[in-house]
Amino acid sequence: MAKTRQKDAVDKPRRAFLEQLAQVQAEPVAPDTYLPDLRLALTLADQVDEITLSRFGAKDLDIDQKEDETPVSDADLAAEQFLRDQLKRTRPDDLVLGEEFGGSKISKLEKVQQNRNRAWVLDPIDGTANYVRRVPIWASLIGLVADGRPAVGVVSAPALGARWFAAAGYGAWKGTGLDSAVRLKVSKVKKLGEAFLSYSSLSGWEDQGRLSGFVRLLGDVGRSRAFGDFWSYMLLAEGSVDIATEPELAPHDMVALAPIVTEAGGVFTDTRGKIVGPFGPDALATNNRLHQRVTPYLHPKS
Numbered sequence: 001m002a003k004t005r006q007k008d009a010v011d012k013p014r015r016a017f018l019e020q021l022a023q024v025q026a027e028p029v030a031p032d033t034y035l036p037d038l039r040l041a042l043t044l045a046d047q048v049d050e051i052t053l054s055r056f057g058a059k060d061l062d063i064d065q066k067e068d069e070t071p072v073s074d075a076d077l078a079a080e081q082f083l084r085d086q087l088k089r090t091r092p093d094d095l096v097l098g099e100e101f102g103g104s105k106i107s108k109l110e111k112v113q114q115n116r117n118r119a120w121v122l123d124p125i126d127g128t129a130n131y132v133r134r135v136p137i138w139a140s141l142i143g144l145v146a147d148g149r150p151a152v153g154v155v156s157a158p159a160l161g162a163r164w165f166a167a168a169g170y171g172a173w174k175g176t177g178l179d180s181a182v183r184l185k186v187s188k189v190k191k192l193g194e195a196f197l198s199y200s201s202l203s204g205w206e207d208q209g210r211l212s213g214f215v216r217l218l219g220d221v222g223r224s225r226a227f228g229d230f231w232s233y234m235l236l237a238e239g240s241v242d243i244a245t246e247p248e249l250a251p252h253d254m255v256a257l258a259p260i261v262t263e264a265g266g267v268f269t270d271t272r273g274k275i276v277g278p279f280g281p282d283a284l285a286t287n288n289r290l291h292q293r294v295t296p297y298l299h300p301k302s
Contacts, residue, residue, distance in 0.1 A: 029169030143255030254278030
């Protein structure tokens with residue numbers, strides 16, 4: 001009985017948090033609410049693309065290993081520092097969280113959401129492992145959490161010549177800017193056996209003891225490919241892919257992606273389907289029609 005009461009005490013704040021998330025993100029938003037922020041993010045993307053492209057493939061690119069054994073380059077550091085400096089100048093009252101210079105933690109993002117603060121969440125180069133090997137599949141992610149919701153997302157992949165962006169209430173788009181973009185819509189695929197799934201790798205699922213369920217999912221969908229990182233979710237927003245998922249992510253990996261997926265008509269949650277938006281430890285995005293069919297595979301009862 002004591003253990004049950006203790007569990008309830010732990011669960012109640014969590015349940016309240018999840019209910020608050022769902023309630024806030026279900027509230028309608030006027031299309032122009034975050035338009036000034038989106039314009040700023042697109043301008044920043046134009047500028048940061050110049051930094052990242054200028055160092056892409058450079059023979060003198062400086063590459064180090066971080067504590068988690070992932071690579072970081074001088075381009076990552078320069079790009080994030082530039083974004084932080086610009087946001088400090090243009091949005092001095094907003095928080096800035098980023099991959100390379102700190103603050104990008106789930107606990108921090110939850111506090112931002114609960115207090116209805118505004119926070120820009122940055123990943124200067126998503127796909128650094130590709131970047132340092134001269135593979136063109138990488139992007140700068142610029143996201144904004146405001147009023148308790150993922151409000152703005154810009155994903156700029158200059159080596160691919162592609163950019164995706166969205167603002168809550170404004171829709172999701174692909175193009176270089178507001179005047180030269182095509183609106184995005186997710187697919188209408190209903191059957192799991194006809195679905196196209198994109199992921200990053202198998203190792204993360206194996207590390208968490210969830211590989212068997214994920215492999216079952218790979219076998220039950222119609223088609224699967226490991227496009228990886230941001231690209232899986234952008235292909236989903238375009239309607240080319242129907243399911244995208246990863247077993248472990250940080251806020252800087254997700255905040256910019258979430259509004260693009262949802263404004264295109266999709267769903268973005270944790271892999272249990274319970275935490276709405278980029279506030280969980282992992283991600284599952286679908287075209288909405290397939291979401292409840294997928295979650296049992298990612299957390300099998302066995």
